[in-house]
Amino acid sequence: xxxxxxxxxxxxxxxxxxxRKETSSKDFRENLNEIGQLxxxxxxxxxxxSEIEIETPVQKTLGYTITKPVVLIPIIRAGLGMTEGIxxxxxxxxxxxxxxxxxxxxxxxxxxxxxxTQDIDKSFVIVVDPMxxxxxxxxxxxxxxxxxxxxxxxxxxxVSVQEGVDRLLKDHPDVDIYTxxxxxxxxxxxxxxxxxxxxxxxxxxxx
Ligand code: PRP
Ligand code: URA
Numbered sequence: 001x002x003x004x005x006x007x008x009x010x011x012x013x014x015x016x017x018x019x020r021k022e023t024s025s026k027d028f029r030e031n032l033n034e035i036g037q038l039x040x041x042x043x044x045x046x047x048x049x050s051e052i053e054i055e056t057p058v059q060k061t062l063g064y065t066i067t068k069p070v071v072l073i074p075i076i077r078a079g080l081g082m083t084e085g086i087x088x089x090x091x092x093x094x095x096x097x098x099x100x101x102x103x104x105x106x107x108x109x110x111x112x113x114x115x116x117t118q119d120i121d122k123s124f125v126i127v128v129d130p131m132x133x134x135x136x137x138x139x140x141x142x143x144x145x146x147x148x149x150x151x152x153x154x155x156x157x158x159v160s161v162q163e164g165v166d167r168l169l170k171d172h173p174d175v176d177i178y179t180x181x182x183x184x185x186x187x188x189x190x191x192x193x194x195x196x197x198x199x200x201x202x203x204x205x206x207x
Contacts, residue, residue, distance in 0.1 A: 002176045003165055006042045011035055011180050015158065019196045025205040029081055032130060032203065035158060035180060036085025043156055043178050044090070047124055068124045069093075071117055071150070075100055075129040075141045078199035082158065083128045096120065096148070098127075098141045102134075107190040109137040114144055121149035130199040132160035132179065133192050135167025142172045154178065159195055161186045 014031040017023055023031075048067040053060060070093035074083040077099075087093055099113025117123075127141050138155055145153055153175045155168065160179040163186050168177055185193040201207040 001169060001173045003169075004042065004176070004178050005182055006039050006178055006180055008038060011038050014038075015180050015196075018158075018202075019194065021197070023202075025202060028202045032081045032158065033085040033088075036082045036128075037089055039156060039178060039180065040086050040089045043086075043126065043154060066090075066124075068122060068152070069119055071096055071120055071123040071125045073098055073125065073127045073141060073145055075127065075137055076113060078131060078203055079127075079129040081199070081203040082130050082156070086126065086128065086156075094118075094123075096145075098144050100137045100140060102137060102190065107134050107136060109140045111140065111144075116148040120145070121151060123150070123152070125150040125153045127153060127155045127175075128157075129155075130158035131192060131195075132157040132164035132168070132177075133186055133190055135164035135171075138164065139167055139171040142168070142175055146172075158199075159183055159192055161192050 014035050018028055018031045049064045050067040051062050052065050054063045070090050072083050072086055072093050073096045074080045075098050094117040096117045097115045100109040100111055103110055132138055155175050156178045159181050161183050183192045183195055187193050
């Protein structure tokens with residue numbers, strides 16, 4: 001298992017725009033989409049490649065193709081906003097969905113939807129959610145992916161805290177975690193501080 005904070009000036013600039021409370025829902029979505037695209041470079045660094053023979057207009061040559069199918073699993077709702085950017089750069093990826101919301105008192109995830117894709121056991125699987133707070137939602141979504149047969153799993157988020165990282169390390173030590181920021185604190189209401197507020201509400205304009 002690895003834990004990687006992807007640091008890049010463009011990501012830092014866009015994440016800062018997202019954190020600002022006055023940022024509109026439209027700008028929040030656009031920046032999330034763009035950060036998703038920028039993070040893809042690092043997440044796919046070790047994706048297995050196969051050599052293939054192709055023919056250019058000039059001659060035959062060897063090229064490369066991603067060996068396994070790619071499956072993205074957004075945790076609905078907020079994961080949807082980050083998945084679009086990743087899919088832009090990997091347009092052949094399939095999308096499976098897991099719907100979870102946190103119980104506001106217990107902070108435990110409640111499942112309301114799950115839809116797998118074919119061949120998930122043979123795929124390079126990426127579970128996507130912008131927020132890794134207590135880690136309950138990510139852990140549950142990864143467990144569901146494993147029940148579907150997924151073996152080669154990565155988890156990507158925008159903002160994380162140590163509690164969530166530790167929870168994933170304990171529950172899923174085989175999963176690599178990628179984030180754009182490890183924030184300092186999880187407050188008593190389960191919000192990341194400084195964070196960016198409720199990601200789902202900011203993406204969908206629901207508060
Ligand atoms: C948010 C977020 C994660 C979860 C993270 O979703 O998108 O799924 O909280 O918190 P955790 O690490 O403590 O589980 P939320 O439950 O607010 O649902 P939503 O996406 O529908 O807004
Ligand atoms: N979910 C969010 O959307 N934001 C947080 O800060 C924590 C969980």
